[in-house]
Amino acid sequence: MAVKKLFDLHENIYYQKSQFEISELECEKEFWNVDETISELAYLTHDYFRYYGKFPSKVGKMILEDLIKGNVIDKEKDFVIDNYAGSGTTLVEAKLAGIDSVGLDINPFAVLACRVKTYNYDVSKLRKTWNHIHGELFKYNNVDKEDLLSCVIQEVDDKKKRRIEEKTRELVANTEFLKWFSDKVIQQLVIIKDTLLEMDYSKEREFFDLGFFAIIRRVSYAHDAEVRPHVNKKKRKRDAIEAFSKKITEMLDTMDEWNSATCSQVYSNAYLTSNADLDRVTNIVNQEKELRKKELGAVVSHPPYLNCFDYIPVYKLKFMWAEGFEEIFGEMSYDQIKKSEIKSYPVNNDEAIERYFVHNYNAYRNVYNNLRDGGYCCIVIGDCTVKKELFSVHKSFITMMQELGFSLEKMAYRSTAYGTGRYAYNFRADYSEKKDSKQDAILFFKK
Numbered sequence: 539m540a541v542k543k544l545f546d547l548h549e550n551i552y553y554q555k556s557q558f559e560i561s562e563l564e565c566e567k568e569f570w571n572v573d574e575t576i577s578e579l580a581y582l583t584h585d586y587f588r589y590y591g592k593f594p595s596k597v598g599k600m601i602l603e604d605l606i607k608g609n610v611i612d613k614e615k616d617f618v619i620d621n622y623a624g625s626g627t628t629l630v631e632a633k634l635a636g637i638d639s640v641g642l643d644i645n646p647f648a649v650l651a652c653r654v655k656t657y658n659y660d661v662s663k664l665r666k667t668w669n670h671i672h673g674e675l676f677k678y679n680n681v682d683k684e685d686l687l688s689c690v691i692q693e694v695d696d697k698k699k700r701r702i703e704e705k706t707r708e709l710v711a712n713t714e715f716l717k718w719f720s721d722k723v724i725q726q727l728v729i730i731k732d733t734l735l736e737m738d739y740s741k742e743r744e745f746f747d748l749g750f751f752a753i754i755r756r757v758s759y760a761h762d763a764e765v766r767p768h769v770n771k772k773k774r775k776r777d778a779i780e781a782f783s784k785k786i787t788e789m790l791d792t793m794d795e796w797n798s799a800t801c802s803q804v805y806s807n808a809y810l811t812s813n814a815d816l817d818r819v820t821n822i823v824n825q826e827k828e829l830r831k832k833e834l835g836a837v838v839s840h841p842p843y844l845n846c847f848d849y850i851p852v853y854k855l856k857f858m859w860a861e862g863f864e865e866i867f868g869e870m871s872y873d874q875i876k877k878s879e880i881k882s883y884p885v886n887n888d889e890a891i892e893r894y895f896v897h898n899y900n901a902y903r904n905v906y907n908n909l910r911d912g913g914y915c916c917i918v919i920g921d922c923t924v925k926k927e928l929f930s931v932h933k934s935f936i937t938m939m940q941e942l943g944f945s946l947e948k949m950a951y952r953s954t955a956y957g958t959g960r961y962a963y964n965f966r967a968d969y970s971e972k973k974d975s976k977q978d979a980i981l982f983f984k985k
Contacts (some may be wrong), residue, residue, distance in 0.1 A: 545887045547924050552895045556933035563936070566948040570980065572596050573953060582630065582796050583655040586789055587752050589625030589648065590765045590852055593840045593918045597952065598631040601916050601980065604948075605836055606635065610914050613637050616835025617805070617826060621813040621901060626652035628838040629806050634799060640826050641808035642819065644878050646866045647751055647853055652808035654748045657741060658800060661793050667742055668786055674733045678702055679726060679779050698736075702728050717769065718758045718855055726778035727757070727859060739865045747863060749789055751856045753781045758855055767855055805830060810868045812878040814900035816907070823908040833910040838918075841901075844894050844931050845885040845922040850876045885924050899938060906942050909985045915944060920978040932979040944983035952978050 547553050560567070572594050579595045602618070605611045611618065613636050620628035623641030625648055632639035633656050641652040677694060706725045709715045715724055730750055737743045757778040760767040807826075811818045823834055842849060850857075857872055870878075880897040884890065905915050917939070919932045936946055 545925075547927050547929065550888055550891055552891050552934050553924075553929055555937040556930040558933060558937075560933070560949075563946060563949070565946045565982075568948070568950040570597070570600060570950045570952040582634075582799060583792060584627065584630055586655050586792070587625050587647070587651040587748055588755070589651065591842065591846065591849070592624050592627055595627055595631060597918060597980065598627045598838065599634070601838055601918075602628075602631055602635045602637065604982075605914060605916070606637075610912075611637065611835040615832055616910075616913075617830055617832045618836045618838060619823070619834060619905075620838050620840075621819070621905060622839050622841050623652050623808055624648050624840065626655045626808070627840075629656045629808065633804050633806050636801065636804050638805040638830055638832060640806070640822070642811055642813050642822070643808065644810070644812050644875055645849055645853065646810055646860070646868075646870075646875065647856055649808045649810045650744060650748055650751070650866050652806070653741075654744050656806035657745075658797050658802035659742070659745060659793050661790060661797065664742060664745060664790060664793065667737075667746070668790065671733055671746060671786075672783060675729055675779050675782070678729045678733075698732065702732055705732070715858065718760060718767070718858070720759075720775065723757050723776075723778045727754070730778065730782055731859060731862065735862050745789070746786065747866070749782060749786045751859070753778065753785050754856045754859055757781050760855060765852055767852070810866075810870065813904065814878075814880075814897050816900070816904050819904045820908055833913075834908055835910060835913050837905045837909060837913075837915040839902075839905075839915065840918040841898060842880055843920045843922055844891070844929065845924055848879060848881055850879045885922070891924075895934070895938065898935075899942070902939060903942055906944065906985060911985060913985050914947070915939070915983045915985070917981045917983070918978070919981065921976040923976070928976065930977065932977060932981065935981060939981070939983045944985060946981060947984045948982040950980040952980060 574594070574596060581595070584595050606613070617638035617640060618628070618632050619640045619642065620626075621642045623629065623643040624645075626641060629639045629641050629652050639656070641649065643649050643652070678699065702725070705728045706721075709724045709728065710721050719727070727750075734743060734746055734750060737746075755767070756762060757776045758767070759769045759771075759773055761770040761773070809822050811822065813819060827833060860866065860872075867875075880901075881890070881893050885894070902915065909915065917935060919935050921931050922929050936949075940946065
């Protein structure tokens with residue numbers, strides 16, 4: 539019987555590619571201070587949708603300002619892409635800076651957030667639609683109460699009432715749903731979902747869809763602060779209709795501010811795709827180049843950190859309520875989405891590290907192939923520990939990008955006072971400015 543080889547990080551080829559001194563690099567070096575609180579960083583539409591592991595909005599803003607001041611990109615001739623778009627941090631900051639932008643992500647909720655957060659909605663139209671939705675929610679949430687006004691009862695659609703009752707019974711009988719939601723919350727979420735799906739799919743409905751998915755974790759039994767869903771037996775019960783109403787009201791008020799701060803002529807869009815799919819990514823870039831009559835001048839990218847967590851399972855509760863929202867998922871099933879996601883956790887063997895870097899090699903090869911000459915790829919990436927040993931991942935990224943043909947023009951280390959969600963395991967991102975500790979870096983590569 540063959541003896542399984544013990545994993546030794548020091549023998550890993552990707553770890554070995556990190557074994558050099560930063561002082562050896564001939565590039566500009568800076569330190570960026572990011573000491574704002576979460577609330578200070580969640581301005582405008584940044585707070586529409588909680589996204590675990592996002593990078594601070596200030597960093598996205600500073601990267602774009604740096605590219606503009608350095609004449610790396612021209613607003614009139616270039617657009618930017620974020621190939622790990624997440625909840626749209628780069629896209630929101632690009633819109634504020636007056637730069638056309640495109641996001642790519644394998645997470646359908648990320649794509650939805652990108653599209654809604656960067657769009658300039660007609661708020662009066664949204665409020666009119668909200669009045670209708672709110673009326674429907676009140677009606678069907680109170681339909682069985684004895685004191686309900688008879689005039690409201692007469693307006694109840696019997697078919698819709700039966701749909702809601704049947705779906706509620708089905709989900710209440712499902713042990714997986716009962717693990718995460720109370721009977722009452724299940725009924726209320728069914729009411730909200732049914733009301734939304736009655737509407738024709740449109741940009742306006744996307745706005746309310748995002749609000750719906752934004753409250754799922756909040757009204758569940760899951761811890762709000764932990765990244766992966768875990769039951770919190772002490773969690774305060776929340777009314778789902780009230781939570782949804784509060785969320786939409788906040789989003790509407792913010793949209794007024796967003797419209798005042800941005801120009802509707804500045805374009806932004808997002809696509810559901812694997813960033814490692816060469817044909818798909820190239821087709822999207824070529825399509826946008828043709829439509830915008832511009833070139834891909836820069837890519838701003840924040841890949842998942844090695845040994846941190848896989849994103850798709852984090853959104854498990856939202857996926858449980860996603861049936862029927864086919865427009866959000868496109869042609870991909872949950873299993874296809876999960877399979878296409880970059881796997882970054884757990885890291886306890888060479889195969890896991892190989893899988894992570896091969897995906898990134900393919901993703902950034904796509905960037906190199908589609909970026910115009912002289913264009914920049916800016917990567918925000920942090921280090922990790924593997925079996926309690928430091929892995930300077932940002933250095934491995936430098937080697938990887940140089941192998942692809944990029945040159946490192948500048949790098950900046952940043953402070954990480956910005957808070958993050960708690961992890962249900964021991965891989966916290968405790969970064970430090972010390973040389974032999976975890977670093978969080980912003981890397982500026984030129985093609």
